[in-house]
Amino acid sequence: MAFEFSSHDSDFAPSAFGRAAACVETRMRAFDIRDEAPGDVAAREALLDEAFGPTRFLKSCERLREGRMPARGLALVATDEERLVATMRMWPVFAGAGRPALLLGPLAVARDYRSLGLGAAMIEEGLARAAARNHRAVLLVGDAPYYARFGFDARFTEELAMPGSVERERFLGLELSKGALDGAAGRVSGAGARVASTTRAAPRQLAQAA
Ligand SMILES: CC(C)(COP(=O)(O)OP(=O)(O)OC[C@H]1O[C@@H](n2cnc3c(N)ncnc32)[C@H](O)[C@@H]1OP(=O)(O)O)[C@@H](O)C(=O)NCCC(=O)NCCS
16 A cells, blocks of 8 residues: 655655645655565564664563564555665464454664654554454554554553563553453463474574564
């Protein structure tokens, strides 16, 4: 799906998802949000390194992702011509025993493409695709001031526990289907298909395989 953003020399405003462009004196920039392809992996990993640094493999979310494949149809990239400028993936998890959900992240936008609405476009597109695939709930660990605008809220995760420590105010949930997280309690665990690997691999190798 293509999204267009209008930009001004020093001021940027998104025009995607029905929001009017605030700037009229523009040079148009188009971004394509599409499924990630095998050829995107190197650029995706470089973007994640730039955004999160080398400690990204230590995050508690990584315990739910490592060695697993993302949810089908929910590994997205945004490109500007040939350049990969944003990545977002979602992962199958259980939000407590027997309650399937998705884990959103990592989401990263290239530094020189931020505040154009691209992060929001990635999230909105990802959530729409997740709902179309009948997923009912999404969890993430991230900044509530950013994710609240999409409906994510810590009240949905109060009785859930991540593997490893997490700041409670950053552990957020969203119901795609009303009531999907009612009574959600217990440990969040990984549920995605395992990457094909016959040997014990390092985190970076596992990330490159997913
Ligand atoms: C967070 C991130 C994905 C946002 O991407 P983006 O394309 O700039 O996002 P949008 O254009 O949709 O929104 C930008 C707005 O969100 C705000 N914002 C960005 N990060 C924020 C945060 N952590 N907390 C609160 N607000 C935030 C910006 O200030 C900006 O506000 P403005 O519109 O008033 O200028 C991007 O900054 C990024 O890649 N950061 C590094 C990686 C990261 O932190 N990822 C998220 C955690 S998984």
